[in-house]
Amino acid sequence: MRVIIVGGGKLGEGLARLLMSEGHPITVIESRSDHAAVLRHDLPAAVVVMGNGTDPDVLEAAGIRRTDLVAAVTGADETNLVVTSLARQEFNVHRVIARVNNPKNAWLFTPEMGCDVAVNQAEVMAKLIIEGM
Amino acid sequence: MRLIIVGCGRMGGGLARRLVETGHEVTVVDKDPDAFSRLGSAFKGRTVVGIGFDGEALEAAGVRRADGLAAVTASDDVNVVTARVARQIFHVPRVVARVYDPHKADIYRRLGLPTVSTTVWGIQRMAELLCFSHLDAVASLGSGEVDLVETETPPTLVGRTVADLTLPGEVHVVAITRRGHTFLPSLGAVFEADDLIHLAVTNTASNRLVKLLG
Numbered sequence: 001m002r003v004i005i006v007g008g009g010k011l012g013e014g015l016a017r018l019l020m021s022e023g024h025p026i027t028v029i030e031s032r033s034d035h036a037a038v039l040r041h042d043l044p045a046a047v048v049v050m051g052n053g054t055d056p057d058v059l060e061a062a063g064i065r066r067t068d069l070v071a072a073v074t075g076a077d078e079t080n081l082v083v084t085s086l087a088r089q090e091f092n093v094h095r096v097i098a099r100v101n102n103p104k105n106a107w108l109f110t111p112e113m114g115c116d117v118a119v120n121q122a123e124v125m126a127k128l129i130i131e132g133m
Numbered sequence: 134m135r136l137i138i139v140g141c142g143r144m145g146g147g148l149a150r151r152l153v154e155t156g157h158e159v160t161v162v163d164k165d166p167d168a169f170s171r172l173g174s175a176f177k178g179r180t181v182v183g184i185g186f187d188g189e190a191l192e193a194a195g196v197r198r199a200d201g202l203a204a205v206t207a208s209d210d211v212n213v214v215t216a217r218v219a220r221q222i223f224h225v226p227r228v229v230a231r232v233y234d235p236h237k238a239d240i241y242r243r244l245g246l247p248t249v250s251t252t253v254w255g256i257q258r259m260a261e262l263l264c265f266s267h268l269d270a271v272a273s274l275g276s277g278e279v280d281l282v283e284t285e286t287p288p289t290l291v292g293r294t295v296a297d298l299t300l301p302g303e304v305h306v307v308a309i310t311r312r313g314h315t316f317l318p319s320l321g322a323v324f325e326a327d328d329l330i331h332l333a334v335t336n337t338a339s340n341r342l343v344k345l346l347g
Contacts, residue, residue: 054237055237056237076210078211085213107188108214108222
Protein backbone atom coordinates (compact mmCIF):
# COMPACT_ATOMS: atom_id res chain seq x y z
CA MET A 1 0.00 0.00 0.00
CA ARG A 2 1.50 3.34 -1.05
CA VAL A 3 1.09 5.93 1.67
CA ILE A 4 1.74 9.68 1.77
CA ILE A 5 2.16 11.13 5.24
CA VAL A 6 1.79 14.91 5.45
CA GLY A 7 3.67 16.22 8.47
CA GLY A 8 6.93 14.65 9.63
CA GLY A 9 6.69 15.46 13.33
CA LYS A 10 6.83 12.81 16.03
CA LEU A 11 3.50 11.30 14.99
CA GLY A 12 4.29 11.37 11.25
CA GLU A 13 7.72 9.87 11.77
CA GLY A 14 6.45 7.16 14.10
CA LEU A 15 3.68 6.29 11.65
CA ALA A 16 6.18 6.11 8.79
CA ARG A 17 8.45 3.83 10.80
CA LEU A 18 5.61 1.46 11.68
CA LEU A 19 4.29 1.24 8.12
CA MET A 20 7.77 0.75 6.67
CA SER A 21 8.44 -2.10 9.10
CA GLU A 22 5.42 -3.77 7.51
CA GLY A 23 6.95 -3.22 4.08
CA HIS A 24 4.81 -0.34 2.78
CA PRO A 25 6.44 2.32 0.58
CA ILE A 26 6.18 5.65 2.37
CA THR A 27 6.50 9.27 1.28
CA VAL A 28 6.68 11.94 3.99
CA ILE A 29 5.96 15.61 3.22
CA GLU A 30 7.64 18.00 5.64
CA SER A 31 7.58 21.80 5.39
CA ARG A 32 10.59 22.64 7.61
CA SER A 33 13.73 22.20 5.52
CA ASP A 34 16.02 21.47 8.49
CA HIS A 35 13.60 18.87 9.80
CA ALA A 36 13.24 17.32 6.34
CA ALA A 37 17.01 16.78 6.36
CA VAL A 38 16.76 15.08 9.76
CA LEU A 39 13.99 12.82 8.45
CA ARG A 40 16.06 11.86 5.40
CA HIS A 41 18.79 10.80 7.76
CA ASP A 42 16.54 8.99 10.25
CA LEU A 43 14.26 7.33 7.69
CA PRO A 44 16.61 6.35 4.85
CA ALA A 45 14.03 4.00 3.31
CA ALA A 46 11.35 6.69 3.05
CA VAL A 47 10.98 9.31 0.34
CA VAL A 48 11.05 12.70 2.03
CA VAL A 49 9.58 15.64 0.08
CA MET A 50 10.32 19.08 1.43
CA GLY A 51 7.40 21.43 0.98
CA ASN A 52 3.96 22.46 2.16
CA GLY A 53 1.42 19.64 1.98
CA THR A 54 -1.33 22.11 1.13
CA ASP A 55 0.52 23.04 -2.07
CA PRO A 56 -0.92 21.01 -4.96
CA ASP A 57 2.47 21.00 -6.72
CA VAL A 58 4.11 19.47 -3.66
CA LEU A 59 1.39 16.82 -3.43
CA GLU A 60 1.94 15.95 -7.09
CA ALA A 61 5.69 15.75 -6.57
CA ALA A 62 5.02 13.34 -3.70
CA GLY A 63 3.08 11.11 -6.11
CA ILE A 64 -0.45 11.76 -4.84
CA ARG A 65 -1.95 10.58 -8.14
CA ARG A 66 -0.55 7.09 -7.52
CA THR A 67 -1.03 6.78 -3.76
CA ASP A 68 -3.50 4.50 -2.01
CA LEU A 69 -3.77 6.50 1.18
CA VAL A 70 -3.04 9.96 2.53
CA ALA A 71 -2.56 10.62 6.24
CA ALA A 72 -2.66 14.32 7.18
CA VAL A 73 -0.99 14.49 10.59
CA THR A 74 0.48 17.98 10.91
CA GLY A 75 0.04 19.97 14.11
CA ALA A 76 -2.35 22.45 12.44
CA ASP A 77 -5.98 21.45 11.92
CA GLU A 78 -6.51 23.92 9.07
CA THR A 79 -3.54 22.40 7.23
CA ASN A 80 -4.86 18.88 7.74
CA LEU A 81 -8.31 19.91 6.50
CA VAL A 82 -6.91 21.51 3.35
CA VAL A 83 -4.84 18.38 2.69
CA THR A 84 -7.89 16.11 3.09
CA SER A 85 -10.00 18.32 0.80
CA LEU A 86 -7.37 18.42 -1.92
CA ALA A 87 -6.58 14.71 -1.61
CA ARG A 88 -10.21 13.73 -2.08
CA GLN A 89 -11.64 16.39 -4.35
CA GLU A 90 -8.70 17.31 -6.53
CA PHE A 91 -6.75 14.04 -6.59
CA ASN A 92 -9.43 11.39 -5.90
CA VAL A 93 -7.39 9.59 -3.26
CA HIS A 94 -9.16 6.41 -2.20
CA ARG A 95 -8.65 6.70 1.55
CA VAL A 96 -7.88 9.81 3.59
CA ILE A 97 -7.11 9.90 7.30
CA ALA A 98 -6.44 12.99 9.40
CA ARG A 99 -5.26 13.97 12.84
CA VAL A 100 -7.47 16.25 14.93
CA ASN A 101 -5.27 18.46 17.11
CA ASN A 102 -7.87 20.59 18.85
CA PRO A 103 -10.92 18.54 19.95
CA LYS A 104 -13.05 21.66 19.29
CA ASN A 105 -12.35 21.16 15.59
CA ALA A 106 -13.31 17.46 15.47
CA TRP A 107 -16.73 18.22 13.96
CA LEU A 108 -15.06 19.61 10.84
CA PHE A 109 -13.30 16.37 9.89
CA THR A 110 -16.13 14.97 7.78
CA PRO A 111 -16.41 13.17 4.43
CA GLU A 112 -17.46 16.51 2.87
CA MET A 113 -14.05 17.82 3.88
CA GLY A 114 -12.49 14.78 2.27
CA CYS A 115 -11.79 12.99 5.55
CA ASP A 116 -12.74 9.30 5.88
CA VAL A 117 -11.32 8.78 9.36
CA ALA A 118 -10.51 11.46 11.94
CA VAL A 119 -8.17 10.54 14.76
CA ASN A 120 -8.88 12.83 17.67
CA GLN A 121 -5.64 12.58 19.60
CA ALA A 122 -6.87 14.16 22.83
CA GLU A 123 -9.89 11.86 22.93
CA VAL A 124 -7.81 8.77 22.14
CA MET A 125 -5.29 9.62 24.83
CA ALA A 126 -7.99 10.35 27.38
CA LYS A 127 -9.67 7.00 26.70
CA LEU A 128 -6.37 5.14 27.00
CA ILE A 129 -5.63 6.87 30.27
CA ILE A 130 -9.07 6.01 31.61
CA GLU A 131 -8.57 2.37 30.53
CA GLY A 132 -5.34 2.35 32.51
CA MET A 133 -7.04 3.55 35.68
CA MET B 134 -26.82 42.85 4.27
CA ARG B 135 -25.47 41.07 7.33
CA LEU B 136 -21.82 40.34 6.55
CA ILE B 137 -18.98 38.62 8.41
CA ILE B 138 -15.33 39.44 7.77
CA VAL B 139 -12.83 36.91 9.14
CA GLY B 140 -9.37 38.41 9.54
CA CYS B 141 -8.79 42.02 10.51
CA GLY B 142 -5.59 42.83 8.63
CA ARG B 143 -5.23 45.59 6.06
CA MET B 144 -7.66 43.90 3.73
CA GLY B 145 -10.19 42.71 6.31
CA GLY B 146 -10.11 46.00 8.21
CA GLY B 147 -10.47 48.06 5.05
CA LEU B 148 -13.23 45.85 3.72
CA ALA B 149 -15.13 46.05 7.03
CA ARG B 150 -14.95 49.86 7.14
CA ARG B 151 -16.00 50.13 3.52
CA LEU B 152 -18.98 47.82 4.02
CA VAL B 153 -20.12 49.69 7.13
CA GLU B 154 -19.87 52.98 5.23
CA THR B 155 -22.12 51.57 2.54
CA GLY B 156 -24.76 50.69 5.11
CA HIS B 157 -24.13 47.02 5.84
CA GLU B 158 -24.28 45.30 9.21
CA VAL B 159 -20.73 44.01 9.67
CA THR B 160 -19.13 41.66 12.20
CA VAL B 161 -15.35 41.24 12.17
CA VAL B 162 -13.68 38.11 13.58
CA ASP B 163 -9.97 37.96 14.48
CA LYS B 164 -7.97 35.79 16.86
CA ASP B 165 -6.02 38.84 18.04
CA PRO B 166 -8.14 41.49 19.83
CA ASP B 167 -5.44 44.11 19.12
CA ALA B 168 -6.15 43.74 15.40
CA PHE B 169 -9.47 45.56 15.84
CA SER B 170 -7.63 48.85 16.47
CA ARG B 171 -7.31 48.98 12.69
CA LEU B 172 -11.05 49.57 12.48
CA GLY B 173 -10.82 52.93 14.28
CA SER B 174 -12.80 54.05 17.31
CA ALA B 175 -15.76 55.17 15.21
CA PHE B 176 -16.34 51.69 13.78
CA LYS B 177 -20.05 50.85 14.00
CA GLY B 178 -19.79 47.13 13.37
CA ARG B 179 -19.35 44.31 15.86
CA THR B 180 -16.15 42.44 16.70
CA VAL B 181 -15.68 38.85 17.86
CA VAL B 182 -12.40 37.38 19.13
CA GLY B 183 -11.85 33.87 17.79
CA ILE B 184 -10.52 31.63 15.05
CA GLY B 185 -12.51 31.89 11.84
CA PHE B 186 -13.41 28.25 11.39
CA ASP B 187 -14.25 27.69 15.04
CA GLY B 188 -17.95 26.94 15.34
CA GLU B 189 -18.39 28.98 18.52
CA ALA B 190 -16.70 32.04 17.03
CA LEU B 191 -18.82 31.81 13.89
CA GLU B 192 -22.00 31.36 15.92
CA ALA B 193 -21.07 34.38 18.06
CA ALA B 194 -20.57 36.33 14.84
CA GLY B 195 -24.10 35.42 13.77
CA VAL B 196 -23.19 33.05 10.97
CA ARG B 197 -26.65 31.49 10.94
CA ARG B 198 -28.25 34.79 9.93
CA ALA B 199 -25.39 36.05 7.75
CA ASP B 200 -25.95 36.96 4.11
CA GLY B 201 -22.26 36.75 3.28
CA LEU B 202 -18.81 35.95 4.65
CA ALA B 203 -15.35 36.95 3.47
CA ALA B 204 -12.35 34.98 4.78
CA VAL B 205 -9.29 37.25 4.53
CA THR B 206 -6.81 36.16 7.20
CA ALA B 207 -3.10 35.93 6.36
CA SER B 208 -3.38 32.14 6.02
CA ASP B 209 -4.70 30.58 2.80
CA ASP B 210 -5.53 27.41 4.71
CA VAL B 211 -7.54 29.18 7.39
CA ASN B 212 -9.40 31.13 4.70
CA VAL B 213 -10.29 28.07 2.69
CA VAL B 214 -11.44 26.06 5.70
CA THR B 215 -13.42 29.00 7.08
CA ALA B 216 -15.16 29.64 3.76
CA ARG B 217 -16.03 25.99 3.30
CA VAL B 218 -17.40 25.70 6.83
CA ALA B 219 -19.49 28.83 6.30
CA ARG B 220 -20.92 27.53 3.08
CA GLN B 221 -21.26 23.80 3.62
CA ILE B 222 -22.19 23.70 7.27
CA PHE B 223 -23.88 27.05 7.91
CA HIS B 224 -25.17 27.54 4.36
CA VAL B 225 -24.11 31.18 4.14
CA PRO B 226 -25.40 32.27 0.72
CA ARG B 227 -22.36 34.28 -0.38
CA VAL B 228 -18.87 33.24 0.61
CA VAL B 229 -15.49 34.33 -0.68
CA ALA B 230 -11.94 33.42 0.36
CA ARG B 231 -8.76 35.35 -0.24
CA VAL B 232 -6.11 32.87 -1.42
CA TYR B 233 -2.58 34.12 -2.10
CA ASP B 234 -1.38 31.00 -3.92
CA PRO B 235 -2.69 31.31 -7.52
CA HIS B 236 -2.66 27.56 -8.14
CA LYS B 237 -4.72 26.88 -5.01
CA ALA B 238 -7.04 29.73 -5.89
CA ASP B 239 -7.73 28.06 -9.24
CA ILE B 240 -8.41 24.67 -7.68
CA TYR B 241 -10.88 26.05 -5.16
CA ARG B 242 -12.61 28.12 -7.79
CA ARG B 243 -13.04 24.93 -9.79
CA LEU B 244 -14.41 23.22 -6.69
CA GLY B 245 -17.05 25.95 -6.51
CA LEU B 246 -15.53 28.18 -3.83
CA PRO B 247 -15.19 31.78 -5.02
CA THR B 248 -11.63 32.94 -4.40
CA VAL B 249 -9.83 36.23 -4.80
CA SER B 250 -6.12 35.99 -5.43
CA THR B 251 -4.66 39.41 -4.69
CA THR B 252 -1.34 38.02 -5.87
CA VAL B 253 -2.65 37.34 -9.38
CA TRP B 254 -4.25 40.77 -9.61
CA GLY B 255 -1.06 42.38 -8.33
CA ILE B 256 1.10 40.53 -10.84
CA GLN B 257 -1.16 41.47 -13.73
CA ARG B 258 -1.34 45.12 -12.79
CA MET B 259 2.40 45.42 -12.10
CA ALA B 260 3.22 43.77 -15.42
CA GLU B 261 0.88 46.22 -17.17
CA LEU B 262 2.45 49.20 -15.46
CA LEU B 263 6.01 48.02 -16.11
CA CYS B 264 5.40 47.19 -19.76
CA PHE B 265 3.31 50.30 -20.30
CA SER B 266 1.44 50.49 -23.54
CA HIS B 267 -1.34 52.95 -24.18
CA LEU B 268 -3.84 50.16 -24.66
CA ASP B 269 -4.21 47.43 -22.09
CA ALA B 270 -6.80 44.93 -23.23
CA VAL B 271 -9.01 44.06 -20.26
CA ALA B 272 -11.46 41.76 -22.00
CA SER B 273 -12.32 40.54 -25.43
CA LEU B 274 -16.04 40.43 -26.29
CA GLY B 275 -17.76 37.99 -28.61
CA SER B 276 -15.19 36.37 -30.87
CA GLY B 277 -12.79 39.24 -30.40
CA GLU B 278 -14.58 41.78 -32.61
CA VAL B 279 -14.77 44.21 -29.71
CA ASP B 280 -12.13 44.72 -27.03
CA LEU B 281 -12.48 46.45 -23.70
CA VAL B 282 -9.27 48.39 -23.19
CA GLU B 283 -8.04 50.84 -20.61
CA THR B 284 -5.55 53.65 -20.75
CA GLU B 285 -4.20 56.35 -18.49
CA THR B 286 -5.21 59.75 -19.79
CA PRO B 287 -2.50 61.01 -22.13
CA PRO B 288 -1.55 64.68 -21.58
CA THR B 289 -3.08 65.66 -24.94
CA LEU B 290 -6.54 64.59 -23.76
CA VAL B 291 -6.58 66.40 -20.41
CA GLY B 292 -9.30 69.06 -20.62
CA ARG B 293 -10.88 67.45 -23.67
CA THR B 294 -14.30 65.77 -23.57
CA VAL B 295 -15.51 62.22 -23.94
CA ALA B 296 -17.03 63.23 -27.29
CA ASP B 297 -13.52 64.00 -28.57
CA LEU B 298 -12.54 60.38 -27.93
CA THR B 299 -15.69 58.86 -29.43
CA LEU B 300 -16.01 57.42 -32.92
CA PRO B 301 -19.64 56.27 -33.18
CA GLY B 302 -19.80 52.54 -33.86
CA GLU B 303 -16.04 52.17 -33.41
CA VAL B 304 -14.74 53.73 -30.20
CA HIS B 305 -16.85 54.40 -27.10
CA VAL B 306 -15.74 55.53 -23.66
CA VAL B 307 -17.42 53.12 -21.26
CA ALA B 308 -16.22 54.35 -17.89
CA ILE B 309 -13.70 56.57 -16.15
CA THR B 310 -11.87 55.71 -12.92
CA ARG B 311 -11.00 58.90 -11.06
CA ARG B 312 -9.39 58.94 -7.62
CA GLY B 313 -10.51 55.41 -6.87
CA HIS B 314 -14.11 55.78 -8.06
CA THR B 315 -15.44 54.58 -11.37
CA PHE B 316 -18.40 56.18 -13.15
CA LEU B 317 -20.16 56.20 -16.50
CA PRO B 318 -19.42 59.56 -18.14
CA SER B 319 -21.65 61.60 -20.41
CA LEU B 320 -20.36 62.74 -23.80
CA GLY B 321 -19.60 66.13 -22.29
CA ALA B 322 -17.51 64.83 -19.38
CA VAL B 323 -14.02 66.35 -19.27
CA PHE B 324 -10.91 64.18 -18.83
CA GLU B 325 -8.58 64.98 -15.95
CA ALA B 326 -4.95 64.03 -15.50
CA ASP B 327 -4.61 60.59 -13.83
CA ASP B 328 -8.01 59.42 -15.07
CA LEU B 329 -8.04 55.78 -16.07
CA ILE B 330 -10.22 55.57 -19.19
CA HIS B 331 -12.06 52.34 -20.04
CA LEU B 332 -13.05 52.05 -23.67
CA ALA B 333 -14.82 49.64 -25.97
CA VAL B 334 -13.18 49.51 -29.39
CA THR B 335 -13.78 47.42 -32.49
CA ASN B 336 -10.67 45.58 -33.57
CA THR B 337 -10.72 47.36 -36.90
CA ALA B 338 -10.55 50.75 -35.16
CA SER B 339 -7.75 50.15 -32.67
CA ASN B 340 -5.17 51.96 -34.82
CA ARG B 341 -7.43 54.98 -35.03
CA LEU B 342 -7.87 54.91 -31.28
CA VAL B 343 -4.10 54.90 -30.78
CA LYS B 344 -3.91 58.01 -33.00
CA LEU B 345 -6.70 59.71 -31.03
CA LEU B 346 -4.73 59.04 -27.87
CA GLY B 347 -1.74 60.76 -29.43
